[in-house]
Structure formats: structure tokens, C-alpha cells
Amino acid sequence: MRTRGWRIQMPLRRADIDQSLVERSLAGDLRAFEALVERHRGVVYRVASRIVGADAAEDVSQDAFLRAYHRLDRFRGEASFRTWLLQITTNAALTHLSRRRDESTDDHAVADEAVDRDASRQPVTELERRERQARLELKLRGLRPDYRSLLVLRDLEQLSYEEIAQTLDMPLGSVKGRLHRARGELIDILRNNTYDWELPA
Amino acid sequence: MNGPDPPDELSPAERSLDRHLELLRADPPTPSTELVARVIHAARWQRALRHPLLAVSAIAGVIRDGMLLLFGASPRR
Numbered sequence: 365m366r367t368r369g370w371r372i373q374m375p376l377r378r379a380d381i382d383q384s385l386v387e388r389s390l391a392g393d394l395r396a397f398e399a400l401v402e403r404h405r406g407v408v409y410r411v412a413s414r415i416v417g418a419d420a421a422e423d424v425s426q427d428a429f430l431r432a433y434h435r436l437d438r439f440r441g442e443a444s445f446r447t448w449l450l451q452i453t454t455n456a457a458l459t460h461l462s463r464r465r466d467e468s469t470d471d472h473a474v475a476d477e478a479v480d481r482d483a484s485r486q487p488v489t490e491l492e493r494r495e496r497q498a499r500l501e502l503k504l505r506g507l508r509p510d511y512r513s514l515l516v517l518r519d520l521e522q523l524s525y526e527e528i529a530q531t532l533d534m535p536l537g538s539v540k541g542r543l544h545r546a547r548g549e550l551i552d553i554l555r556n557n558t559y560d561w562e563l564p565a
Numbered sequence: 566m567n568g569p570d571p572p573d574e575l576s577p578a579e580r581s582l583d584r585h586l587e588l589l590r591a592d593p594p595t596p597s598t599e600l601v602a603r604v605i606h607a608a609r610w611q612r613a614l615r616h617p618l619l620a621v622s623a624i625a626g627v628i629r630d631g632m633l634l635l636f637g638a639s640p641r642r
Contacts, residue, residue: 394609401601409596418594422603425596429604430611497588504589519586520593524570551578554585563584 382445390436397436401429404446407521408453414516415457416464417505424460428453443530450523451531454513461509492564499560503553511546518543 382403388396408428413421432452439448504512510532517523517531518539528543529536554560575583 394605394612397608398601398605401604405596405600406593409600410593413594414589421594422597422600425600426604426607430607433604433608434611493588497592500585500588519583520590547579547582551582554582561581563581 379441379444383441386436386439386445389433397433400445404449405429407446408449411450411453411516411521412457414501414504414520415454415509415512416460417501420460420464424457425453427460428456431456443527447523447527447530450517450527451533454517454531458509458513496560496564500554503550503560506553507546507549511542511549514539514543515546515550519547 382400385396385400385403389400405425409421409425412424412428416424428449432449435452439445443451504515507515513532514528517528518525523531525536525539528534528539532539534542573579
């Protein structure tokens, strides 16, 4: 019984805290908004980083939080604050991508930099892991932006289908089908290179 | 690929993909310590500017309406 109660109460408490902080922010309490940013900065940054890349993730995260700040009065509590914030974050990230022209060039540079950084001081296995990680991030960014967002939200952030439907503003029934296609596309991209597709022993 | 929903039914290729993605899940990117301060700093000055800008915008609207009234022009369709 205690376990059941715990599972049911935890999300409610989190939502209640967010709701209270939103109300205080709307009343002009900037410290309450700061607490909201503190609570959600991790997930916002992760999603932004996976969609636009590490080089622009901080700017996109800041943009998302400021957009949220100016639209707090539109938060109705129909979805969780996190879902609402991730919707804003995803939109900010997609807007950023649509403005960026030379994305592929930048991404290659960033991936190379990630692998080269402090290379001489790392063991071989760690180097290989970092290289695989950088290459995988690069391949992920090779996906079209809407597929990339889906994959990030489901397979990396592990959101529920309902949360994804709310975040990306798409019918719940479309999420699974599109996710299947997104995974298929990433598999095809990885299979183009044996090194990328083979799993390390 | 487990969210709050039941686990997805995955093909063998999707299971392999999931093992690849574990590499990214295991090492998530983290924001700099300055992110919160940057957001709050920007929110503070934007909030300070918001009311004056809204007031200027309202005054400009009144002036435009007055001009239209004085010179008898009708608003553009």
C-alpha cells in the first residue's frame, strides 16, 4: 500500500510545486522563476543540445526559458509544466535549426573537437567511447529535425507517448508511426558505415 | 526505449539501435553553471523594459488613431 501511494503521489507533488512556482512568478516573484529554471535546466539543456548541438544549446535553452517567462500566463496546467516547457524548447530548437545555414559543417567541426579534446590523456577505450558518442551525435543530427525531436524525446529522454504528442503538438496516434520511421532512418544512416553500426564487444 | 508506457516492441535492428543510444543516455550533456544566472539576468531587464515599451506602443497607437481622425483617412484594409 505504501508503495502504491508513493508512486501516485510523487508526480502530483512535483506538479504542485511547479504550479505554485508559476503562480508566484506571475505575481512578480523572480526568485520563483529562478527556482523553475533551476528545476528544469537539465532536461531543457539536454533536449536543446541533442537537437541543435552543444555549440548552440545554451543559447537555445536561454531563449526557451525567456519565451516561457513571457508566456507564463498562458500556462493552463492541462499538461505538466515540464511538457509545456519542452514544447517551447523544441520549438525554439527547430526555429534555430531553420535559421542555421551551414549546420553540417559546424557539426563536423564540433564532433572532431569533441574527439580531439585532451586525447593524449585518455585511455584507448575511453577515447573509442568518446569517438563513438561523437559520431552517433553527428548521425543523430543527420536526421530531419522532426524525426530528431521525436527520437530525442522518446529514446533519450524517455517521455511517454502522450507527453510527446503534447510536446510536439501531434496526434497521439501519429507518434508511434513517426517514431518507427525515425528509428528506421537512423538505423539506415548508421548502417552506411560498418564502424558506426557494429556494437563494441 | 522504456518510458512510462509499456516497453516498445522492438525489431532486432531497433534493439541494436537502442544499445547504441545507451551511449548517449549514459553520458547526458549538462548546462554550464551560468545558465540560470544568464536567464534570470535577461528576464530581469526584459521585465524592466516591458512596461515602458507597452506604454510607448499604446501612445503610438493613440497618436496614429488621432491622425487618422484628423485627416479623415480610413484604416487600410
